[in-house]
Amino acid sequence: MTLDGLKDSLRKAGCRFYGRAKQFRKLVTSRTGKVRDGSYQPVVQMPDWQLFAAITLSLIGFGFLFLDQAAGEWKSTVPSRTYAFFRLLTDVGKSEVVLVPAAIAILALGLLNWQNLRKAQQALMVRLQILGLFMFVAVAGSGLTNNLLKVIFGRARPRHFEELGPFAFDPPGLSSGFQGFPSGHSATAGALAIILILLLPRFRWIWLTIAGWIAISRVVVGAHYPSDIVAGFAYGASFTWLLALWFAKRRLYFRLDGGKIKSPEYIPIDWQSLYKSLHLMGQKAYDKADEQNHDGRQDI
Numbered sequence: 001m002t003l004d005g006l007k008d009s010l011r012k013a014g015c016r017f018y019g020r021a022k023q024f025r026k027l028v029t030s031r032t033g034k035v036r037d038g039s040y041q042p043v044v045q046m047p048d049w050q051l052f053a054a055i056t057l058s059l060i061g062f063g064f065l066f067l068d069q070a071a072g073e074w075k076s077t078v079p080s081r082t083y084a085f086f087r088l089l090t091d092v093g094k095s096e097v098v099l100v101p102a103a104i105a106i107l108a109l110g111l112l113n114w115q116n117l118r119k120a121q122q123a124l125m126v127r128l129q130i131l132g133l134f135m136f137v138a139v140a141g142s143g144l145t146n147n148l149l150k151v152i153f154g155r156a157r158p159r160h161f162e163e164l165g166p167f168a169f170d171p172p173g174l175s176s177g178f179q180g181f182p183s184g185h186s187a188t189a190g191a192l193a194i195i196l197i198l199l200l201p202r203f204r205w206i207w208l209t210i211a212g213w214i215a216i217s218r219v220v221v222g223a224h225y226p227s228d229i230v231a232g233f234a235y236g237a238s239f240t241w242l243l244a245l246w247f248a249k250r251r252l253y254f255r256l257d258g259g260k261i262k263s264p265e266y267i268p269i270d271w272q273s274l275y276k277s278l279h280l281m282g283q284k285a286y287d288k289a290d291e292q293n294h295d296g297r298q299d300i
Contacts, residue, residue, distance in 0.1 A: 044201050046259040047241065056234040063227030064167070072161035075222040083221060090217040093185035095143045098192060102136040105129070127264070130253045134243065138191045142239035146187040146232060150179035158222045166225055183224040183232030186215040190236030198244055198254070198263050 078086075109129040154173030156164050157180040173179045193211035197204045215233045218224040224232075248254035248261050255262040 043257070043260045043262050044198055046261070052234070052238075056230065059230045060227045063225065063230055068166035068225040068227055071219050071225055072158050072166050075158055075161075075219075078220060078222075086217040086220040089214060090185060090221055090223070093189045093214040093217070095139050095184075095188045098135055098139045098188070098195075102132045102139070105132040106136065127253060130247075134247055134253060135195055138195060138240040138243050139188055141243065142187050142191045142236040143184055145239065146182055146184050146235055147179070149182055149235070150184070153181045154178045155181035155228070158225060180224055181228045181231060182235050183215065183218050183228040185218050186224070186229040186232030187236030187239075189214040190233040190238075191240040192236075193233075194237050194240040194244070198261065 106129055109125055109132070151172050151174065154169050154171030156168035156170065156178050157176075158166075159177060160168060170178050189211040193207045196207040200207075211233070215229040218229050219226055244254055244261055245256070248256040253263065
């Protein structure tokens with residue numbers, strides 16, 4: 001492909017992406033996205049926010065009073081094999097694990113030319129793109145705002161336990177050593193737990209267990225105190241739930257039914273037909289590019 005042909009392809013891809021962005025803005029404004037009755041399941045009950053706040057604040061206080069000191073003394077006694085396992089587990093809590101696939105999905109679906117797809121298939125693409133956007137904003141938004149809270153509180157990490165103890169605060173925390181509260185990895189774990197619970201609530205205890213272990217790994221590897229991970233986990237979970245509520249009120253992927261949030265249980269789509277349509281689109285694009293190259297050689 002020539003340089004001019006590459007520029008033309010990038011220009012067309014940019015135009016398609018701009019068109020998808022306009023379509024998404026129109027979807028948000030008009031609150032469209034009609035679905036069949038009974039197609040939206042499963043259902044997740046709205047939480048009791050007063051109870052959630054009371055439990056979270058109690059656990060943070062319990063951590064400050066009883067657990068943080070013990071965790072600071074215990075971190076140096078962790079066996080090497082245990083440390084290696086939790087070091088591997090803590091990497092799962094990195095925000096990139098969700099952000100990179102979600103960003104790729106959003107861009108790939110945005111650059112795809114949907115004109116030759118059926119209406120149901122176009123609806124599927126829009127739905128997947130909105131889901132990817134929700135996951136990206138949930139993890140990125142909770143992570144960025146959580147980092148701001150770290151700077152505001154300026155709590156010393158366990159690496160400074162020997163000289164400062166577990167209750168050292170020096171705001172603003174401009175260095176990583178004084179950005180311990182709340183835990184960023186735990187915020188990502190909390191956000192991921194809510195995302196999975198909303199999509200597959202029948203396995204909610206499995207998601208909470210996995211996310212909880214990811215959060216606990218931050219204490220085992222000596223990066224945070226127990227109160228840090230409780231605050232981070234609760235913040236990431238709350239941010240994601242409120243974001244889902246915002247999406248549901250605008251009928252974007254989720255649906256709000258009284259005190260419940262519903263998400264699609266299934267997508268009534270013929271996957272074989274979708275594959276054939278995508279293959280046909282790719283073939284047409286290839287034939288068009290080949291025709292342009294052939295015309296270019298004739299002009300020369």
